[in-house]
Amino acid sequence: METLVLYLILGYLIGSLPFAVIVSKAFGLADPRQHGSRNPGATNVLRTGNKTAAALTLLGDSAKGWLAMAIAAKLGAGGTAQALVGLAAFLGHLFPVFLKFKGGKGVATALGVLIGLDGWLATGAALAWLATAFLTRYSSLAALLAACVAMALAFLRHGSDAVSLVIVAMCLLLIWRHRANIRRLIEGTESRIGNRTKS
Structure with a gap:
């Protein structure tokens, strides 16, 4: 149990690394928490118009979900423990200790965790996500549909085991974090991918 707690703390701390803020500072961009959706994530970094910075943010946020699980596996964590470490990394992104627990919505980090759990x-x-984003240019709608697909595939591929339960918990949290986006989608005021932040 003590070892598992250490794994979970490690996962949470890795997930707490705010790549949107780190990359924005490195590129001399405005703090993503001060413009657009005020969300420290890749989509908000993209609204600055810097695609390279957005891509690096996406890569970093995805990698930390997978990395936390990979390190836990290297240290000897079993399958269930690895899944829980992935969830801890996801929670770290949502509620990062380094940003006073005000984090992103977790889409990229969730993808990294899914890669660690089940590549297919x-x-x-x-x-x-790609198909919905291409057809609608709504990042939030793409994330919501991708979360639903992930939950359905989890039960089809894994039944009701620990992997499925972790995926469902993660996806439900992701959907909850998008509640404001859902409201804007219904109202028709949601911003589309590619819209830059107004000065």
């Missing part, structure tokens, strides 16, 4: 499932969720 991650591919299915990513394709759902």
Whole structure:
């Protein structure tokens, strides 16, 4: 139990690394928490118009979800423990200790965790995101549909085991974090991908 707690703390701290803020500072961009959706994530960094910075943010946020699980596995964590470490990394992104517990919505980090849990499932969720984003240009809608696809695939591929439960918990949290976006989608005021932040 003590070892598992240490794994979970490690996962949470890795997940807490705010790549949107780190990358924005490195590129001399405005703090993503001060413009647009005020969300420290890749989509908000993209609103600055700097695609490279947005891509690096996406890569960093995705990698930390996978990395936390990979380190836990290297240290001897079993399958269930690895899944829980992935969830801890996701929670770290949502509620990062380094940003006073005010984090992003977790889409990229969730993808990294899915890659660590089940590569084929991650591919299915990513394709759902890409197709929805391409057709609608709504990042939030793409994330919501991808989360639903991930939950459905989890039960189809894993039944009701620990992996499925972790994926469902993660996806439900992701959907909850998008509650304001859901409201704006209904109202027709949601921002589309590619819209830059107004000065």
